[in-house]
Amino acid sequence: MSILVTGGAGFIGSNFILDWAVRSDELVINLDRLTYAGNPANLATLADPARYLLIQGDIGDGELVADLLARYRPRAIFNFAAESHVDRSIHAPGTFIQTNVVGTFTLLEIARIFYVSLRGDEERDFRFIHISTDEVYGSLNPADPPFTETSLYAPNSPYSASKAAANHLVRAYFHTYGLPTVTTNCSNNYGPFQFPEKFIPLMILNAINDLPLPIYGDGLQVRDWLHVADHCAALRLVLEKGRPGETYNIGGDQEKTNWEVVTTICDILDRLKPRLDGHSYREMIRRVQDRPGHDRRYAICADKLKNAMGWQPTRNFTEGLVTTIDWYLRESAWLKSVNSGAYRDWVDKQYGLTAGVGAL
Numbered sequence: 590m591s592i593l594v595t596g597g598a599g600f601i602g603s604n605f606i607l608d609w610a611v612r613s614d615e616l617v618i619n620l621d622r623l624t625y626a627g628n629p630a631n632l633a634t635l636a637d638p639a640r641y642l643l644i645q646g647d648i649g650d651g652e653l654v655a656d657l658l659a660r661y662r663p664r665a666i667f668n669f670a671a672e673s674h675v676d677r678s679i680h681a682p683g684t685f686i687q688t689n690v691v692g693t694f695t696l697l698e699i700a701r702i703f704y705v706s707l708r709g710d711e712e713r714d715f716r717f718i719h720i721s722t723d724e725v726y727g728s729l730n731p732a733d734p735p736f737t738e739t740s741l742y743a744p745n746s747p748y749s750a751s752k753a754a755a756n757h758l759v760r761a762y763f764h765t766y767g768l769p770t771v772t773t774n775c776s777n778n779y780g781p782f783q784f785p786e787k788f789i790p791l792m793i794l795n796a797i798n799d800l801p802l803p804i805y806g807d808g809l810q811v812r813d814w815l816h817v818a819d820h821c822a823a824l825r826l827v828l829e830k831g832r833p834g835e836t837y838n839i840g841g842d843q844e845k846t847n848w849e850v851v852t853t854i855c856d857i858l859d860r861l862k863p864r865l866d867g868h869s870y871r872e873m874i875r876r877v878q879d880r881p882g883h884d885r886r887y888a889i890c891a892d893k894l895k896n897a898m899g900w901q902p903t904r905n906f907t908e909g910l911v912t913t914i915d916w917y918l919r920e921s922a923w924l925k926s927v928n929s930g931a932y933r934d935w936v937d938k939q940y941g942l943t944a945g946v947g948a949l
């Protein structure tokens with residue numbers, strides 16, 4: 590048996606495949622375009638070709654996807670592949686539409702054709718698991734209850750709009766064609782292998798390189814943080830127990846302001862890797878220009894998943910941050926490998942000219 594994972598060389602996909610390989614002998618086929626965010630080195634420990642295969646390619650390449658499905662007959666597709674960074678979607682939305690909307694459409698269409706050819710157990714067991722985001726629901730006010738699966742969609746960035754469009758297509762393929770799809774909308778993940786354009790690894794990398802720690806606006810925006818291992822555990826359960834046509838929210842019950850997150854990171858680093866000058870990393874925090882259309886607050890109600898499958902987030906945020914920071918401190922080779930010229934171009938574009946409207 591096998592599963593097809595798309596975008597498996599990215600942050601969550603890598604964690605998912607590594608975790609899967611510990612628990613199953615099933616072959617994992619990883620279809621990944623290897624954009625700037627895809628790093629095959631994340632999966633270098635998986636050396637057995639009978640259990641792991643990397644195919645460099647695009648989810649929007651229908652011929653390639655059809656060939657992979659016909660050849661390996663996976664019992665499930667986990668669609669992680671996406672352009673995932675909100676700030677990049679503001680500078681260049683086109684690739685987000687191409688991969689997240691058109692790419693997902695192609696994957697669905699080829700999966701549908703494959704599915705109608707299945708019979709018996711293969712037909713009964715097949716699942717298309719679509720990994721999506723709480724950002725499709727838009728932004729909450731401080732007193733609002735958390736998002737549930739019935740919250741209205743109100744995406745505010747090109748990224749979240751593209752993910753919302755993909756979610757609608759996934760829903761339509763279930764209702765119109767009977768493709769057994771399940772969609773998950775997850776909150777902010779953190780953990781090993783996250784590309785340092787995202788908030789938590791960016792703060793860690795900048796801090797240890799003695800660079801400013803850029804906080805957008807007043808830093809009081811709220812995110813609900815979930816350790817990536819807890820997300821992966823939820824996705825395994827969704828394959829086993831998720832009902833076709835359903836959506837499940839996944840969240841960590843750990844709402845934090847960005848200010849709380851960055852100061853916690855600084856305090857942990859002060860302990861684990863004190864600065865040579867004896868000052869706290871907190872002194873490097875700088876307010877910078879806010880993200881246009883910045884969502885104020887996300888919070889997730891994951892009761893449906895908890896009640897249906899017995900899932901619970903297992904990692905406390907501060908403890909999870911300590912192990913995550915420890916991982917980044919130990920993996921200097923990994924950090925060096927992602928800290929390429931292209932990454933520095935991005936940092937210059939995003940923070941170079943607009944950064945720094947004064948220290949907090």
Ligand code: NAD
Pocket residue numbers: 595596597598599600601602620621622623624625626627628646647648649668669670671672673674688692720721722723752774775776777778779784
């Ligand atoms: P990531 O940017 O780290 O990884 C994305 C991966 O997809 C990369 O390996 C990239 O090479 C690959 N990819 C991009 N375009 C592709 C294409 N056209 N064909 C094949 N592969 C392609 O993203 P991530 O943070 O690991 O997120 C994975 C998924 O989870 C995304 O769908 C994202 O929307 C969703 N999600 C992320 C978070 C989070 O906090 N990171 C939270 C909720 C949902």
Ligand code: DAU
Pocket residue numbers: 673674675676721722723724775776777778786787788789791803804805810811812847880887
């Ligand atoms: O909620 C789930 C989403 O979480 C996923 O769907 C996205 O793929 C993922 O990127 C993430 O989106 P966010 O925009 O919430 O994550 P990001 O790490 O970019 O930012 C987290 C918060 O930190 C957000 O309020 C913006 C702020 N921020 C971010 C950066 C990069 C800063 O203040 N400074 C920064 O330099």
